Amino acid sequence: MPTSIHAPAVSFQAVSKEYATPHRGRFKALDAVSLDIRPGEFLGLLGPNGAGKTSLIAILAGLSRATSGRVLVQGFDVQQDFAQARKRLGIVPQELVFDPFFSVRETLRFQSGYFGIRHNDDWIDELLHHLGLSDKAEANMRELSGGMKRRVLVAQALVHRPPIIVLDEPTAGVDVELRQTLWHFIDRLNREGSTVLLTTHYLEEAEALCHRIAMLRQGRIVALDQTSNLLSAASHTVVQFKTDQALPSALAGFARVTGRIVQLPAQSVAEVEAHLAALREAGIRIDDLEIRRADLEDVFVKIMGEAGANDAAVAGGVR
Template sequence: MPAVSFQSISKSFSTPRGPFQALQDVSLDIEEGEFFGLLGPNGAGKTTLISILAGLARATSGRVSVLGHDVQTQFAAARRLLGVVPQELVFDPFFNVRETLRIQSGYFGVKNNDVWIDELLENLGLADKATANMRQLSGGMKRRVLVAQALVHKPPIIVLDEPTAGVDVELRQTLWQFVARLNKQGHTVLLTTHYLEEAEALCTRLAMLKRGRVVALARTSELLQAASTNVLRFKTDDTLPADLAALARVTGRVAQLPAQDAQEIEQLLARLRAAGVRVEDVEIRKADLEDVFLNVMAAEQEEHA
């Protein structure tokens, strides 16, 4: 039995311009104990899919189950099995951190939970903030509390919707160490993130969404193996020739060009020299998940052009 099963999920919204199809026939299963990544550009439908899983939105058609429990007809049972960390910072300004976690425990009928709450506070770097009012916390600390709230009832399935968006490096490292440990203990993790290096390092399997459809679904290692290209990376202050610029990923002074083999790399460098482009700090690396993601999205764009 899969931990989470999405079966032909579609979702449409009414807008002043007419119906908007947010999800189109999305089907995928997440197995127990998996660390699963859900990737896609803004507006791809990731948060809508998670909202349907959490019972916050109703699918137009299709069915979602959590360890066999339908999220609509068996909502209470399905919800107890989930710990969801939302994108938005939502908090009650009238309680301190420990009170917030005790109240969250009460929502799920968990009594005498202070030992686990103490462990959460310690592992998420919140021990010294236990008696601080939620209003006094920074944005990063509030996000740590959201994670603790999602885990306070020890759910077998943890859903993280961009949990490290806008937070510092320390929190990212602390969070991933803790979540990776929970995953090794048997917890299933569903992660959405725009930090593709995180997804590459953590997720055993990935689904990519675009325009509400699944455009890729495979093990992370298989996606990386399929991208057999190398990448020529360099810095320059000059403008690339138009044909190369169309292929390049440029971030500030850093440009990256795909290349199949050493011969193509030599050809690219020769074309840059011939165009008068001065390059510095030249590197050659294997394609990473960001390269794979951009290629999948570009191919999907061409298919619908």
């Protein structure tokens, strides 16, 4: 039974998940994760590959059973009250799963039927319009591109008007147009009261959309705060530039390099000047120099680095 009208939209209560593996024995994918998502909140769940994000969502969706702990959706236990919990969720999975025998409209009508909803064409038409699928309504699912199939997955998740929307890497590998279309629509639904849980590797999306951020590492929450608080706590700036040359060893140890783009954290104006002086002395030619405030990606890298260092210290017996 639901706890009360004031219950969290989703409540993860000391959720752990272990798997048996042939070479590693028992592997703990989730380690006592506790997290409440507030009604109407837009929460980002971030973490590197293997952090446990998909395991947590699979347990939320009822596709996997927690080793210990429990998950409530608007007060309904996802195992004991599966039907009540599931109809309150609209889940967009990472994988492109579709039935090749139906058109887009037929797919959405069948999905409506799974939840006992008849005569849903007005809402289906609205979904098709907002997700740029109106001209594909009668097309067979097999005929659609990968990006169009992902739009249909989003429509399927929303077709029963769930109060809680779960987006598991919804924009992975899709074009800019779909990303903008999707976020405009999801942001509107959130402003109208829908609760949204998002996992993404596009941290600029999380920074722009999410009210709060939870960061997972090795199955544990290592940070949980308002997005604005996480950003304001990052007091450092970043020296960013492009170069085709190898950095001097004094900078290479802490630089973040992506292709030609180099990012160097700096805690003060003096440290910015020291970075630039080291580049000049090494004869490094740079382009597109920019000095900016730290963003969510910088915060994420810092928190994951600190959590990794703490884990290594504990493992090594350092007190």
